[in-house]
Amino acid sequence: MTRATSALLRGDLQLIADMIAPESRVLDVGCGDGTLLAHLVRDKRVDGRGIEISTAGVNACVSAGLSVIQGNAETDLFDYPDAAFDYVVLSQTLQAVHEPKVILQQLLRIGRHAVVSLPNFAHWRLRWYLLFRGRMPKSEVLSFEWYDTPNIHLCSIQDFVGLCRDLGIVIERSVCLDHKGLRHRISRSMALANLLGEQAVFLLRRS
Amino acid sequence: MMTPRNGGGVSAAEQIVSLPGHCVHLGTHHPLILDCGAALSAFPVAYQTYGTLNAARSNAILICHALTGDQFVAETHPVTGKPGWWANMVGPGLPLDTDRYCILCINVLGGCMGSAGPDSVNPDTGEPWGLSFPVITIADMVRAQAMVLDHLGIDRLFAVIGGSMGGMQVLEWASLYPHRVFAAVPIAATAQHSAQNIAFHEVGRQAIMADPDWCGGDYWRYGKNPHRGLAVARMAAHITYLSEHKLTEKFGRRLQGRAEVTYGFDADFQVESYLRHQGISFVERFDANSYLYITRAMDYFDMAARHNGVLANAFRDTRVRFCVISFTSDWLYPTAESRRIVKALNAVAADVSFAEISSNNGHDAFLLDEPEFRRVLSGFLDGAAAHRGLPPAKHGT
Known part of the structure; x- marks a missing residue:
């Protein structure tokens, strides 16, 4: 199941995959049904592991031969030793954790690199939505109602870059995807990326 | 092969x-x-x-x-x-x-x-x-x-x-x-092995050793078999292998082959009858001393x-x-x-x-x-x- 769908990766997953070197050690935190992990194991021959909170996701992954544990990023990352992985991936999850700062630090403790993808809350469509409708913005990427959303720590691309600066984290690469799925380098113009990027992917390392 | x-x-x-x-x-x-x-x-x-x-x-x-x-x-x-x-x-x-x-x-x-x-x-x-x-x-x-x-x-x-x-x-x-x-x-x-695990095993071992036919472990010498003690050990252990949900679903409070309770100590309830059967069938294939040794090995784990x-x-x-x-x-x-x-x-x-x-x-x-x-x-x-x-x-x- 996982393998069959991995030929077509979701846009941000393809961006993440492009940032990961072949034959490296990868931990995918919140790996879902293992789509990205299966792709990385098959096409990049990585030594891949995953953590997933949902039983259905874990069982799908393990049934597909992936090394995945049932666990919670907010408690289980602390178990891993320092620099255990070349890359730790956190895809579309940082905005849903209670302590994004702590999790970010954990990612870069156990991984030499972290690859983080985020929805950008400053995307022009969301700004427009709030400005003219006066209601909490929703989009394809952010589809929840305000009262049942798991996204408790939404931020903009600019916010995230600021946090990295405060934590002394080096952004090696950063790319955003606009609502048509086109890629833009964030380093070219932060203000523009912050307006046009619907999602962003960052390759991070400790300074 | x-x-x-x-x-x-x-x-x-x-x-x-x-x-x-x-x-x-x-x-x-x-x-x-x-x-x-x-x-x-x-x-x-x-x-x-x-x-x-x-x-x-x-x-x-x-x-x-x-x-x-x-x-x-x-x-x-x-x-x-x-x-x-x-x-x-x-x-x-x-x-x-x-x-x-x-x-x-x-x-x-x-x-x-x-x-x-x-x-x-x-x-x-x-x-x-x-x-x-x-x-x-x-x-x-x-x-x-x-x-x-x-x-x-x-x-x-x-x-x-x-x-x-x-x-x-x-x-x-x-x-x-x-x-x-x-x-x-x-x-x-x-x-x-947790304290609770050890505790259940100890109940089983005591049941075996309390059976007079255990003969201090030398039952084989006297042509005896502490089957009652071993059966009780099995019954107690068997409960730990199931869940309350499963027991309720399988037996509830249903009576065994009778319409009323008998005001005695027969197996009135299906669950009693089931456990007795588990105990009796177990002793046919298992050695009482072996049960002591293996449970001990687990307790020491x-x-x-x-x-x-x-x-x-x-x-x-x-x-x-x-x-x-x-x-x-x-x-x-x-x-x-x-x-x-x-x-x-x-x-x-x-x-x-x-x-x-x-x-x-x-x-x-x-x-x-x-x-x-x-x-x-x-x-x-x-x-x-x-x-x-x-x-x-x-x-x-």
């Missing part, structure tokens, strides 16, 4: 027993030194095999059986006439596919299905060991199993798999012989203790691929125990999968037909087989 590497020489030492399967005498040249300090020499170990060992001897899976299990995993049991305890898992096209793997199961040391235990004969006296049999540990069981593999010329197992006490052996295998295990699957297991109290140290630098599996309604070795194992394996960055299977069947779920469990186990083994370079399944399961 496989042949011993050093065929002729060893087969002379093999004892032909009335049970099906194989029996080898080990420790004739180098005795097995047990954790208690005693040395065991020229002791029998009985095992059974299913499937064929490939030329590279790389497709062997060792199944470690539980407390009251034995080596007759996938065939009609020679004593009870019932199907093998994992017949739903082991066979052609099943998760433990005998068309792909050579499946081995070894009766544990201390057991009573052909391996050395208190009911086997002490070669020094010509009489059954009884309570003079040395107290054994889970690690001793595993060391004896490793000697069987030496005998068979299997340097490295593709996988070692087991539920409950079998899972404890799996953990010991991965810890004692990491280079001899490619993949390890501890199921519904624990790395340490504490992997962290041997490693300065740090479980992770038992697996440092391991290359073994682990798949830890637990069941939601198992309160004997609950998911928290499996998580503790996973936590330790993560601490050494081991290659580990962990799945909790949703089931109402309690601890015994690992013996039953649980589709999700089968999928997870098959998927893990397929993935591991690909990494090990073993050919995929023929019938695309």
Whole structure:
């Protein structure tokens, strides 16, 4: 199941995959049904592991031969030793954790690199939505109602870059995807990326 | 079927027993030194095999059986006439596919299905060991199993798999012989027997020892059998293998073959009748002293203790691929125990999968037909087989 769908990766997953070197050690935190992990194991021959909170996701992954544990990023990352992985991936999850700062630090403790993808809350469509409708913005990427959303720590691309600066984290690469799925380098113009990027992917390392 | 590497020489030492399967005498040249300090020499170990060992001897899976299990995993049991305890898992096209793997199961040391235990004969006296049999540990069981593999010329197992006490052996295998295990699957297991686990076992042991027919462990000498004590031990233990939900669903407060309670102590309730049946049928196939020894081995099991109290140290630098599996309604070795194992394996960055299977069947779920469990186990083994370079399944399961 996982393998069959991995030929077509979701846009941000393809961006993440492009940032990961072949034959490296990868931990995918919140790996879902293992789509990205299966792709990385098959096409990049990585030594891949995953953590997933949902039983259905874990069982799908393990049934597909992936090394995945049932666990919670907010408690289980602390178990891993320092620099255990070349890359730790956190895809579309940082905005849903209670302590994004702590999790970010954990990612870069156990991984030499972290690859983080985020929805950008400053995307022009969301700004427009709030400005003219006066209601909490929703989009394809952010589809929840305000009262049942798991996204408790939404931020903009600019916010995230600021946090990295405060934590002394080096952004090696950063790319955003606009609502048509086109890629833009964030380093070219932060203000523009912050307006046009619907999602962003960052390759991070400790300074 | 496989042949011993050093065929002729060893087969002379093999004892032909009335049970099906194989029996080898080990420790004739180098005795097995047990954790208690005693040395065991020229002791029998009985095992059974299913499937064929490939030329590279790389497709062997060792199944470690539980407390009251034995080596007759996938065939009609020679004593009870019932199907093998994992017949739903082991066979052609099943998760433990005998068309792909050579499946081995070894009766544990201390057991009573052909391996050395208190009911086997002490070669020094010509009489059954009884309570003079040395107290054994889970690690001793595993060391004896490793000697069987030496005998068979299997340097490295593709996988070692087991539920409950079998899972404890799996953990010991991965810890004692990491280079001899490619993949390890501890199921519904624990790395340490808890106070509650020990407490239930003590109830069982006291039931056996309180039976006058136990005769201080020498019942064989007097032609007796403490079957009542052993049956009570089994009844108490059996409750721990189920779940409250399962008991309620299966029996509720339904009466056994009567419309009213009898105001007496017959088995008025179906659940009583069921437990009595479990107890009675168990004594036909199990030795009371063996029950004492094996429960003791489980009680002594504490992997962290041997490693300065740090479980992770038992697996440092391991290359073994682990798949830890637990069941939601198992309160004997609950998911928290499996998580503790996973936590330790993560601490050494081991290659580990962990799945909790949703089931109402309690601890015994690992013996039953649980589709999700089968999928997870098959998927893990397929993935591991690909990494090990073993050919995929023929019938695309």
